[in-house]
Amino acid sequence: DAKTTQPNSMESNEEEPVHLPCNHSTISGxxxxxxxxxxxxxxxxxxxxxxxxxxNNRMASLAIAEDRKSSTLILHRATLRDAAxxxxxxxxxxxxxxxxxxxxxxxxxxxx
Amino acid sequence: SQTIHxxxxxxxxxxxxPLSLECTVEGTSNPNLYxxxxxxxxxxxxxxxxxGIGQISSEVPQNLSASRPQDRQFILSSxxxxxxxxxxxxxxxxxVSRSNTEAFFGQGTxxxxx
Numbered sequence: 609d610a611k612t613t614q615p616n617s618m619e620s621n622e623e624e625p626v627h628l629p630c631n632h633s634t635i636s637g638x639x640x641x642x643x644x645x646x647x648x649x650x651x652x653x654x655x656x657x658x659x660x661x662x663x664n665n666r667m668a669s670l671a672i673a674e675d676r677k678s679s680t681l682i683l684h685r686a687t688l689r690d691a692a693x694x695x696x697x698x699x700x701x702x703x704x705x706x707x708x709x710x711x712x713x714x715x716x717x718x719x720x
Numbered sequence: 721s722q723t724i725h726x727x728x729x730x731x732x733x734x735x736x737x738p739l740s741l742e743c744t745v746e747g748t749s750n751p752n753l754y755x756x757x758x759x760x761x762x763x764x765x766x767x768x769x770x771x772g773i774g775q776i777s778s779e780v781p782q783n784l785s786a787s788r789p790q791d792r793q794f795i796l797s798s799x800x801x802x803x804x805x806x807x808x809x810x811x812x813x814x815x816v817s818r819s820n821t822e823a824f825f826g827q828g829t830x831x832x833x834x
Contacts, residue, residue: 642822644823649808649828650828651812651826651827651828652764652823652825657820657822705769706769706814707766708754708766710763710766
């Protein structure tokens with residue numbers, strides 16, 4: 609499975625932007641980049657995904673490098689409710705049966 | 721709209737007892753279904769996936785089994801629980817008939833084997 613690398617933890621202050629990086633140097637042309645987040649004692653929640661172009665939705669923005677070997681999840685104004693573990697995952701195409709392989713993720717701490 | 725139900729939310733079971741966790745999906749048909757376990761800290765391990773009724777694939781050898789008796793029902797079972805089966809179990813689904821879709825997760829079952 610294609611692998612991603614994320615920092616173990618990051619900190620932010622409330623109301624400030626947060627940039628969560630992810631490296632995926634072995635990504636192949638048909639792999640989508642997905643981001644999920646998991647609050648304590650809950651199931652992961654979908655945040656955003658993209659293939660080549662930058663993506664925006666109501667939760668966040670996804671900036672994808674031109675060579676697609678890295679990406680950044682951007683939370684424009686962090687709130688205390690954004691404190692969670694953020695997972696960057698490659699959704700492999702082909703016959704992977706839609707499996708998503710989770711790494712350790714990044715623990716985001718938001719300070720008031 | 722699509723929803724996913726997973727129960728029970730918490731479970732405490734003695735070693736050697738059987739297990740049955742159920743997951744049902746509403747609002748979609750022929751989804752791909754998945755069971756994950758989160759044993760300690762963070763990081764989810766894929767246990768089983770299913771692309772159709774009666775079709776189960778196992779990702780890791782273990783003391784657990786899975787079944788899909790209906791299109792939108794996925795069951796995780798064990799005949800005899802071990803202490804190492806404790807963890808947070810999550811059911812998920814994806815609609816992979818489309819080119820690319822997000823996964824939706826249940827709220828999980830916290831299993832403690834004592």
